[in-house]
Amino acid sequence: MEIIETAELLLRERALCNHCLGRQFAMLGHGLSNEARGRAILLLLVIEGSKRIHEGDDSGKNILKYAANHGFSKLAITTLKSAGIIIEETENSCYLCGDVFKSLDELVHQIIKKLSKFEVESFLIGIKGSSKIEEKEDELRVNFKLKWGESIRNELSREIGKRIMKIIGKNVDFEHPNILVLVDPFMNRILLEANPLFIFGKYRKLVRGIPQSKWLCRQCKGEGCPNCAGTGKMYQDSVEELISKPLLKKTKGRIAKLHAAGREDIDAKVLGLGRPFVIEVKKPKMWKIDLEKLEEEINQNADGKIEVDTLHLSSKEIVKKLKSSGQSTKVYRVLVEFEQDISEKLIYEVLEGLIGKLIHQMTPSRVMHRRPLKLRKKRVYNLEFKRLKSNCIEMIIRCQGGLYIKELLSGDDGRTTPSVSEICGISAKCLEIDVIGIEIGEL
Template structure:
């Protein structure tokens, strides 16, 4: 069988692959050593130059080549400056290797059929038909990974968080698979579309090609294309190198000291409704230290733009997309806090407890959405002057937990489904606003279940929230003037934050 593949002008590495050899160490021998073994096996002269392989189109012959493969990768590593001690390889091989492997297998079967009919020995043929062809990407990763490990001084580890993606192409054969569209009842159906002035072929994905090859009969294959495939005149090329590091996660707590700052950029119909945002004030500093492509800002709930976040702050984390510097030191976390808390926007946003966290820690914020508690302080106007009876009614009711039923508020009805949500008010106190002379103003402090609509609890939302502060106080109306969040009761960053 090796002789048949050699006669079809397959390289020795492809012959090993067709034999489904799983001993990776074989692939680490030099080209010269493997060439000598096969020259001896097939009685061929070691002096003859090897043409470009029919099966791999030169991918494996030149895998780990210093000039065309390793040097460009190392140059990219130097340019990007990722901080890592290991790498994994992601490889895209030429699309034409898919059908060439299939046609070469048909060729071998044809030759073995002829030999079996002459010698009446079928064991070799039966064994071959059970063979699978080893995935080309596995072999390429094994060869190139070992060579790059030696050249770059990084450890090749398939489970590494840092990925180097190599795209190999062979332009001369990239449309060979279209013979599959010429069978009587084709599985592969392609069409051409124009996009941005350019013509593109769609419908010939690798999966579609594989399905068409599985449905291809040997008779159709012999009638529509050449078996074995014609050896190529040129080798494949490395068309693209890209690098990507798995996301890192950095968390902390933020304080919002302004009533004119949204949590994230607030734009409606192209108009910016708040000049500043929490994410906008702090994102650039994190991006500078992580040297990343992007950041995703995630928080434990949110407050409106005109609500301050005080006390210990609101928990948040950044998902750091493709960081060159994934792990921050303790000193760097302290420096991030210092830069944000002393910059020009420090009177609006400040941060604390900045730490590196694990990915699994982020579930704490998501799981706490329904069960965490929050403490608020509100300046409230009552339709009647605050008497001792009103104070007593509110403080007596708030001394024990009670439940308020909230229909979806009118102000969010366009983006929230209609539902009645029962929320627990754990504690509530009311006192007069002695700082001002208006006897209609009071200070309400309350501890509530996450997801409680505080504004609606105060004014009742046209009777859609019951009981509400007005009904508890026994007055006609109450309205919220100012609101502050004093505490988000969530352990964050978690005590298990060490990466």
């Protein structure tokens, strides 16, 4: 069927604004708004009606009446008037949208006012409350065999997005918008959802005695008590807090969460190239920050406790990859003390007994209270040693991530096997441990 015939049939039955009329032909003609499309079709209808009147065809009057009453065409009214036909203006509203497009500018104004509390670089519009209309629209499509249309949800989000872009000069981003603007144009409701900010980096922990994440006081669970001197924490600092503090100040976010490729013990340093992490700022008010400056501020503020570098913007997807990188290779430097002097020969026996071997580890007794009981099998790839004293050596251990190193040395009363203690028959313990390499591969 011709477009003009379809439009005539549509307007005979239903009142439709230019947006809703044009939207039924949305796929036809590129770079055109539905409003312009609807306006053009309506204009063509008026011209067609006028032509028929000139030819003495009475159907022309009807076309013009539909265009006037159901298409809201002023031109149809004046054309009818010039042919000597006066019709009363009716007070119809659009059958589909209920004239919602008329109040779009006011809605956009309200959204921009709300957005002004943030410094956004990008946004995305989500439309709510349109499902009833979409049902009506589907029905219309079936009844009039319309096949070129799009949904009102699409048009509303595009139209609102376009107008906001024009005014504030920021772009719509479908994948990673800073803010999701949820709009119900029918109930005039606006809800802003600020997306988290993700920043990737690597940290080095230069001192011992700092946990990776904030550790709540065991007695008060964070409320503050005499035991924790009112801080609510077991430790004054954590890597997480040292990184978060300057970042939260800059982004005016509420909280920040550290996601890292594994974690080290409180008493372990992290050296070498550092441990990869992503810090997530929840509900930020600002997304564009100078990362070089941030790096400086974090490092200055941390006062030699930690150091971060290679900061760059990241995403939720990278967090997932980071978390599943448990199989990555780790390199440790440990100071091992034996209960009695150890011979060179025995040390070589230890190396031989561990290099390339799969270590069976039951959850270590020291973490039993917070980790489920489970058997882990992790491989030692390589071991090197340097003798420091007759009963003390430094070892470089290259192994699969997730291997508990202190237990690899002590044997944890047989819960880890084979172990250094088990092989040489002399009880060994870890005096110092540093993470000096974390190889997580491509993210």
